[in-house]
Amino acid sequence: GQLPPLPKTGAQRETFGQWRAPGWVKIHGVSKSFGQLKVLDNIRLDIKAGSVTAILGPSGSGKSTLLRTINHLERVDDGFITVDGELVGYRKSGRTLYELKEKDILKRRAEVGMVFQSFNLFPHLTVLENIIEAPVSLKRLSRPEAINLACDLLARVGLGDKTNTYPRQLSGGQQQRVAIARALALRPKVLLFDEPTSALDPELVGEVLDVIKELARSGTTLIIVTHEIGFAREVADTVIFMDAGKIVETGSPDQILNRPANARTAEFLAKVL
Numbered sequence: 001g002q003l004p005p006l007p008k009t010g011a012q013r014e015t016f017g018q019w020r021a022p023g024w025v026k027i028h029g030v031s032k033s034f035g036q037l038k039v040l041d042n043i044r045l046d047i048k049a050g051s052v053t054a055i056l057g058p059s060g061s062g063k064s065t066l067l068r069t070i071n072h073l074e075r076v077d078d079g080f081i082t083v084d085g086e087l088v089g090y091r092k093s094g095r096t097l098y099e100l101k102e103k104d105i106l107k108r109r110a111e112v113g114m115v116f117q118s119f120n121l122f123p124h125l126t127v128l129e130n131i132i133e134a135p136v137s138l139k140r141l142s143r144p145e146a147i148n149l150a151c152d153l154l155a156r157v158g159l160g161d162k163t164n165t166y167p168r169q170l171s172g173g174q175q176q177r178v179a180i181a182r183a184l185a186l187r188p189k190v191l192l193f194d195e196p197t198s199a200l201d202p203e204l205v206g207e208v209l210d211v212i213k214e215l216a217r218s219g220t221t222l223i224i225v226t227h228e229i230g231f232a233r234e235v236a237d238t239v240i241f242m243d244a245g246k247i248v249e250t251g252s253p254d255q256i257l258n259r260p261a262n263a264r265t266a267e268f269l270a271k272v273l
């Protein structure tokens with residue numbers, strides 16, 4: 001459909017009402033280039049509150065960039081994204097039509113958790129301190145409240161006994177579970193995972209996937225870039241295949257993984273299965 005008009009006045013901003021749906025991620029006509037390279041090419045995607053979306057695709061297809069735009073770490077050249085019904089920016093051919101102030105973008109970003117391939121824990125902080133850092137520094141919680149929450153979250157990811165441990169003393173799988181607990185500490189409505197098990201030894205993949213499966217049941221909206229096809233089949237409501245900056249195919253796990261309609265999807269699956 002047509003992009004809505006430039007939201008200059010309050011009344012015009014109201015016309016964005018139709019794009020606002022709490023708990024949803026709406027990606028509307030999003031394009032993004034790095035120099036000459038079009039990394040995202042007119043992406044349109046509606047992600048329902050509480051759903052699990054698995055994104056598959058070859059290296060370089062734009063998966064990480066798409067997650068980074070959802071997290072407002074990357075500004076789009078065209079289109080807009082709303083997370084939990086909130087518009088952050090709206091650009092057309094590189095021209096900014098609407099954009100929140102940086103400080104408000106930071107606030108919005110805190111509502112979208114992100115877990116990376118390389119756990120990115122603070123090495124000089126204990127597990128507990130890693131988890132309470134953001135909620136305390138963003139003044140979301142008092143220190144004692146944050147500690148209580150951190151203990152609950154660590155128990156949930158099976159690491160209740162590791163509060164005073166430093167990241168280097170943990171296995172990769174344990175570090176990634178701490179990273180998940182840390183992302184949850186801001187109580188995000190949407191949680192993004194960028195190949196969360198790709199850096200792990202094979203025997204540690206299962207423990208991280210089990211934590212994500214548990215989250216999938218808890219009603220948090222999850223968007224997961226993964227090459228774990230079996231996991232996607234089991235957990236995802238929707239599977240998306242991306243190639244060269246485009247969404248090539250979207251459907252149920254059965255549709256995309258068992259009966260792909262597109263030759264590129266089939267070719268990719270043949271390689272990773």
Ligand code: ADP
Nearest residue numbers: 034037039057058059060061062063064065066
């Ligand atoms: P994927 O996660 O699917 O492997 P990415 O989104 O990381 O793909 O990257 C898509 C393309 O964009 C790649 O060709 C990559 O080299 C390029 N790219 C990503 N980030 C940048 C950047 N900050 N500057 C320039 N090129 C980038």
Ligand code: MG
Nearest residue numbers: 063064065194
């Ligand atoms: Mg990537």
